[in-house]
Amino acid sequence: MTASDQLYKLAARTQELEDRAAAMKNKAKGDLEQDVKQARESAQARADGLSKSAAASQGKISSRWDNTQRAWNDHVNHIRADIDEKRAAHDLKMAQRVADGAEADADFAVDYAIAAIEEAEYAVLDATLARMQADELAGA
Numbered sequence: 001m002t003a004s005d006q007l008y009k010l011a012a013r014t015q016e017l018e019d020r021a022a023a024m025k026n027k028a029k030g031d032l033e034q035d036v037k038q039a040r041e042s043a044q045a046r047a048d049g050l051s052k053s054a055a056a057s058q059g060k061i062s063s064r065w066d067n068t069q070r071a072w073n074d075h076v077n078h079i080r081a082d083i084d085e086k087r088a089a090h091d092l093k094m095a096q097r098v099a100d101g102a103e104a105d106a107d108f109a110v111d112y113a114i115a116a117i118e119e120a121e122y123a124v125l126d127a128t129l130a131r132m133q134a135d136e137l138a139g140a
Contacts, residue, residue, distance in 0.1 A: 003124040010117070040080070047073055079105060 001009075024032060051073065054066045086098040 003127065007120075007124070010120075043076075047076065 020035070024035070027035070047069075050069055054061065054069050058066070083098070083102065086094065086101075
């Protein structure tokens with residue numbers, strides 16, 4: 001899949017997320033709980049696939065990407081464990097703190113994704129330039 005195809009896929013996925021986020025406000029709690037479960041499973045499947053892809057691409061991609069991916073998985077696992085533990089608490093003030101923290105985490109995750117997209121833009125441009133330079137050298 002070309003970088004252009006991947007960017008198209010990313011844009012489509014971002015639009016889906018925006019649509020789902022808008023629709024969430026009108027959902028019943030049970031439906032939203034099911035959506036959360038499915039989103040968590042989907043995110044885990046994507047992370048697992050990314051790990052396999054990084055392992056299969058060793059020698060082709062920078063080892064820093066593999067390290068970043070591992071660190072991201074560790075980070076997500078810690079956050080999920082913390083959320084699960086806090087959700088078990090039934091006191092109102094704790095529930096409000098958990099909700100506030102979850103909202104802050106969601107905001108930061110979106111900011112992180114934006115930064116990742118900007119890094120992807122740089123990587124795509126840099127790869128295009130590197131290919132252009134290699135082609136020029138091959139022609140010389």
